Amino acid sequence: MLKGDGDAEELAEKLAKAQEEKTHLEQQIKDQGLIIADLEGQVKLLKKFELFDKALTGLIEAKLPAINIPQGNVASEVQLESTTTIVDVPAVAKSVRINDSTVPGKILTVARKGLLDKWTRLGDIVKAIIEEGWTVSPQQVNNALNDMVKQQLIAKKHTDRNYFKLAKNVVFKKEVEA
Secondary structure, eight states: OOHHHHHHHHHHHHHHHHHHHHHHHHHHHOOOOOOOHHHHHHHHHHHHHHHHHHHHHHHHHHHSSSOOOOSSSOOOOOOOOOOOOOOOOOOOOOOOOOOSSSSHHHHHHHHHHTTTGGOHHHHHHHHHHTTTTOOOOOOOHHHHHHHHHHTTTTTEESSSSSSEEETTOOOOOOOOOO
């Protein structure tokens, strides 16, 4: 009796595996059927394009005059022309004379000493001008700096405060000793 139970379990296991395999094979058949249907649709579409291509070719051949194309081995020569564009951007030297009796002149005087080689706050510029012995207000210096920014002599950066420095390519002419 024990042997019979073992055979039944084994048969039930084999039956379950066979059922699983059957389900798997049925799914594969279904998937293959979908692929075949898709391919058939693409073949129909290609046939439509073939008909369109033939019609278009016939139209072109009918409308264009015959072109004399040489037959056989004909040597041909193709010459390519190369175009080179050369762009020259010359530097513009602009000379500016500013008297140190004006606020911009005072700013450039302290800038010449290196104060505006790096980003500097308005208060530090005012302090440097006052240390030179001149009297200026922060508003006068701020107005002059903003005018100089428009003239591209000074660069301005705004983060939490305004910072200023000499604009790129601004250089001071060497003083001529008398």
